Amino acid sequence: MKTRSDGLRKRMAKASVKRRKHRQIFSNAFLKLLRRTCRLLATLAGIPAAGLITAAFYFSSVLPDTYYLEDPTTFALSQYRILEPVSQQENTVQTLVSSTDAESESEKMQGSITGKDTGQTIEYTLMLGGIIPVKTVTAVESEARYVIPSGSVFGLKMLTDGAVIASLSPVETSSGTVCPAELAGLQSGDIILSANGQKINSFDTLTSVISAAGESGQSVEIVYSREDIQKGTTLTPVQTTDGNWLAGMWVRDSSAGIGTITFYDPYSGCFAALGHGVCDADTGVLLPLQWGEVCGATVMGVTRGVTGTPGELQGAFLDGAFSLSTLLGNDGVISSGTVLQNLSCGLIVRADNSLALSGMGNNAQQAMIEVCPSQEVHTGEAKILSTIGGTQPQLFDVQIEKVSFSDEDTSRNMVVRITDPELIAATGGIVQGMSGSPIIQGGRLIGAVTHVFVSDPERGYGIFAETMLDALDDTVQEKKAG
Numbered sequence: 001m002k003t004r005s006d007g008l009r010k011r012m013a014k015a016s017v018k019r020r021k022h023r024q025i026f027s028n029a030f031l032k033l034l035r036r037t038c039r040l041l042a043t044l045a046g047i048p049a050a051g052l053i054t055a056a057f058y059f060s061s062v063l064p065d066t067y068y069l070e071d072p073t074t075f076a077l078s079q080y081r082i083l084e085p086v087s088q089q090e091n092t093v094q095t096l097v098s099s100t101d102a103e104s105e106s107e108k109m110q111g112s113i114t115g116k117d118t119g120q121t122i123e124y125t126l127m128l129g130g131i132i133p134v135k136t137v138t139a140v141e142s143e144a145r146y147v148i149p150s151g152s153v154f155g156l157k158m159l160t161d162g163a164v165i166a167s168l169s170p171v172e173t174s175s176g177t178v179c180p181a182e183l184a185g186l187q188s189g190d191i192i193l194s195a196n197g198q199k200i201n202s203f204d205t206l207t208s209v210i211s212a213a214g215e216s217g218q219s220v221e222i223v224y225s226r227e228d229i230q231k232g233t234t235l236t237p238v239q240t241t242d243g244n245w246l247a248g249m250w251v252r253d254s255s256a257g258i259g260t261i262t263f264y265d266p267y268s269g270c271f272a273a274l275g276h277g278v279c280d281a282d283t284g285v286l287l288p289l290q291w292g293e294v295c296g297a298t299v300m301g302v303t304r305g306v307t308g309t310p311g312e313l314q315g316a317f318l319d320g321a322f323s324l325s326t327l328l329g330n331d332g333v334i335s336s337g338t339v340l341q342n343l344s345c346g347l348i349v350r351a352d353n354s355l356a357l358s359g360m361g362n363n364a365q366q367a368m369i370e371v372c373p374s375q376e377v378h379t380g381e382a383k384i385l386s387t388i389g390g391t392q393p394q395l396f397d398v399q400i401e402k403v404s405f406s407d408e409d410t411s412r413n414m415v416v417r418i419t420d421p422e423l424i425a426a427t428g429g430i431v432q433g434m435s436g437s438p439i440i441q442g443g444r445l446i447g448a449v450t451h452v453f454v455s456d457p458e459r460g461y462g463i464f465a466e467t468m469l470d471a472l473d474d475t476v477q478e479k480k481a482g
Helices: 004-062 101-114 203-215 362-366 421-427 465-481
Strands: 066-069 083-092 120-128 132-141 146-149 153-168 171-173 176-178 191-195 220-226 229-235 249-265 270-273 289-303 311-318 337-343 346-351 380-386 394-403 414-418 438-441 444-453 456-464
Touching (some): 153 311, 153 337, 191 203, 203 220, 249 311, 249 465, 270 465, 337 465, 346 465, 380 444, 394 421, 414 444, 444 465, 456 465
Parallel strands (some): 066 132
Antiparallel strands (some): 120 132, 146 249, 153 191, 153 249, 153 289, 171 176, 270 346, 289 311, 337 346, 380 394, 394 414, 414 456, 438 444, 444 456
């Protein structure tokens, strides 16, 4: 027989079970919340550390290992003030010495030309926030270099060393379509160096070798270059329905156009131009130089750039002399020039009637400005010197929006935005033919315009002037050694 006390005990037992369940549920929920809170706090605590480590890796990869300064004891990174240089050690480099003042000045000038170190070197450890070591760099004492900025347009005529394959194209034969070049393993961008032992310097030479081989029922032994690696293959010409013997490829053997001179170096009698190499329009391959010359040019008109379509300077070659800069007058006139190198950072040209430093007039000497070390280039206001009509360069306002010290693509070290209303009204921004226009900041030459953003013609890329000057120095030394 059930009693009252039995019912009470059962109810109390049920209540106890419920309380235990509620406590378990609360405990589980609390533990889950606690775990989430701990994970969140750990994540938040790790963000600064992860950010600092990421920044350290970034700066280590993009910053150069060596900096050239007039006074290495004052080394600082104006672009990245979060990095604190801490001096490690100081060395003395052999200084050029001579017995007379004249000889001393001559050697000093030669050292400036070749980029030789002229004094002390100091190693610095770059500290992120004064705490994390990023990398060790070397500050080297070096003479300041002075050049004449130009902005003048010039005409270029250039022949390639070999024939660049622009594209492959099937050939219609009596038995169907076939592409002998493709069957031989050739690709767009390959540079044909020789055919059946004959050096290829033109489209006509290649065509004659292919025709002769086809008519005699022979194949053609092709030697070509791909990404600077020399290779060989065998090509069998085919006969078209109209009787011609073809290989199924279009090649380019020359280039012509106008561009802009960046600066003239009176020490060597050479100038640098374009800020980027002369490349095949279809493949982007740097055209190998066999021969090239420059002459004067004038801007006849401008096709304005719009979003999606880059503009272009419309120019004409001149037979007469042209001036390196409007500042020079008769002191800076040259009649023509010989292209020494076609490099990824631009053309290096020897002026045929170059100006010796000692023979320069006052106007030319006053026009010389310092080449700014790349590490001192910074964002902010600047100007470009460019010709958009006739032969007279003009100064236009621009803004340096970004500076990159990466060596991956030296022609894109800066992002430049055109801010000058006159230039925007005339051209829409940066147009083809303006490549090489010198960029001047704080009275020093910092670089040259190289490319335009197709999506935004008011913006484009620029290269450091220091990079172009180094290339000019190397070219001069190679030609002397050769």
